[in-house]
Amino acid sequence: MQSSLFDVEQTGERILLKDAQLDYHPNFYTQIAADQLFDQLVQGIAWRQDAITIAGIQRLQPRLSAWYGDANAEYTYSGLRLTPIIWNRELLTIKQAIEAHSGYRFNSVLLNYYRDQHDSMGWHSDDEPELGRQPVIASLSLGGIREFILKHKFDKQLRYKIPLTHGSLLIMSGNTQSHWQHAIAKEKHPCAARINLTFRQIIPKSP
Template sequence: MSTSKLSPVFIEAEHIPLAGGGLHYYPQYIAEPDPLYEQLRENIPWQQPILDIYGRRHLTPRLVAFVGDSGLSYRYSGHRHYADVWPPEVLALRERIAEDTGYDFNCALLNYYRNGDDSMGYHSDDEASLGGDPCVASLSLGCGRDFLMKPKGLKTRSRKIHLASGSLLLMLPPTQRHWQHALPARKGLAQGRINITFRKVVLSLAD
């Protein structure tokens, strides 16, 4: 049997067990995140979709993009989104994450939080098109931000994880079934952050 030397990425990995799920957190998955952050911020065709919440229209409080394998679409936040082609640096990340974790993905949602006013509310990544129990891999670049989690049905958070620049958070099955997560606003924070969540749309289940 071959014994391969573990890279620092895995030595520092933290497993966070959750009742009905679990996380793997790799704080320094990317050694030099700043150039990648700048590159994506400048080159991704960011959009700000309009959300319909109880009949009122709101601009999404962050910028988004959706990339993936050709022809793939994914329904989230009330709209169907068609995948843009993979930017080469995001495709390379997908391949590296698949190799390192054993999970493969066919699309990614990118979120650009321009400053601390931008946010994402509580939700689960549990769309039918992701199949019953998806693994979601979340890569963070730029300003560190708090990521909150709470069991479905509870009002208050029960976990807070500070997502550092260059970190990778794996939300393991069946986390999406039992937990919600959010990225709250942090008033006064001037720096931006980009998060990429890699997902696998199960084509036969696409709605």
């Protein structure tokens, strides 16, 4: 039974939400493996802070980010066009582990580095045309726990949050992106740094 507005009903690894398909694996990586990956990514990723366009206004993203993938996996969101950096060893290792576990295939990954409680991600859906009609997004979290907040696009009463733990994997598929938005809000209290990796399958544009 749903006990409050933000509770999530979970049966095994499947999170039951209306118009969504979410599979959550809180211990996809052990703490030791997750610690090692976090340290490797902090040092080994080409982090940058891009300016995006929101409501016609350009502003710096409140986090660091990076885009890696196959050579033809270009991606555009919020007026920002991303050309991928070719996979490094750590990212390929993570990608292959998630693919083997999930049965899905990915050709790109967006990394976001939340340095402290002031960094955030605004409300959005991963529904750009190059992701296809029912995109599968595999979201790996490393570092400090942050709450992943969801709200239904059409049923305004439906809002949920999931605390994404160190080494956890959340797979979003089906109608999740067409029916829900998600965000990472700023925190009122200090929290540890967090890296999030969202693996995607970009549909290359025709020449």
